[in-house]
Amino acid sequence: MSNAINGGSSFSVPALRVGCVLSGTKVVWCNMQEVRYYSGELFCMGPGCRELRNIPNGESLYKERVVEYSSDELRAILSREIELYGGELSAIDGPMRVNSAGCCAGAMLQSFFSELPTEGPISEADKRLLVQLVLRLSDRCVMRCLLGTIDKRASDFERRIFDHIFDDCSLEELAELSHCSLTSFKRLFREHFNATPHKWITEQRMEHARRQLAYTSKSVAEIATECMYPNNSHFIKRFRLLYNITPMAYRHSLRARRYGCDDDFAKE
Secondary structure, three states, X not given: OOEEEOOOOOOOOOOEEEEEEEEOEEEEEEOOEEEEEEOOEEEEEXXXXXXXXXXXXXXXXXXXXXXXEOHHHHHHHHHHHHHHHHXXXXXXXXXXXXXXXXXXXXXXXXXXXXXXXXXXXXXXXXXXXXXXXXXXXXXXXXXHHXXXXXXXXXXXXHHHHHHOOOOOOOHHHHHHHOOOOHHXXXXXXXXXXXXXXXXXXXHHHHHHHXXXXXXXXXXXHHHHHHOOOOOHHHHHHHHHHHXXXXXXXXXXXXXXXXXXXXXXXOOO
């Protein structure tokens, strides 16, 4: 069974997603390129990434487990780990702002994800244990993806953006909230999210819509309104442009495979 396990509210945008592909292939768009994660691989996805599609493995359904972290809870967990292992973690070379990374999960991490509950929120203890397991990996790129979230200045900027994704704010208003000029805001936004503000915010709203279609019984009109699309036709057109399928067809395709069992929403 494929489950994206979200412990936050329905309107939260996670600062980081950490998951494991149990069967099939996950295709992600990040840093202006397509990235693939295969069965048995761990993946970390920051706010600059977008899921494209999940591909089943032959006759088997696509399966994954995903744990989502808000910026605040991840920073709290990491702060404690740095107190314990500060010297070891500070010795990591290379840039800390890595938006996507993956590596072989190994037996311990695969076992951890396999034993997670398929429904309901993840416990704080499990979230902390997952961070500890990731920090002890030999793959430095995955660790940098995780540790990049504790960049205080970056986190403050990103939190302001997260807080207003579902608000009717202009770019000028977002720039003012970020205490910078419009030109500086656009430059900072691209540095943090690897996309223009309009493109990235649209993608986050559509990703929220996709989850609501998959995991709630809300109508398409209700979801469109939540995602700041008062015009239902415009919302459907935008969703289809991004995912190559209409909202209702996406929901029906999931239910046809049993709820939550397959997430191959982008038809090729």
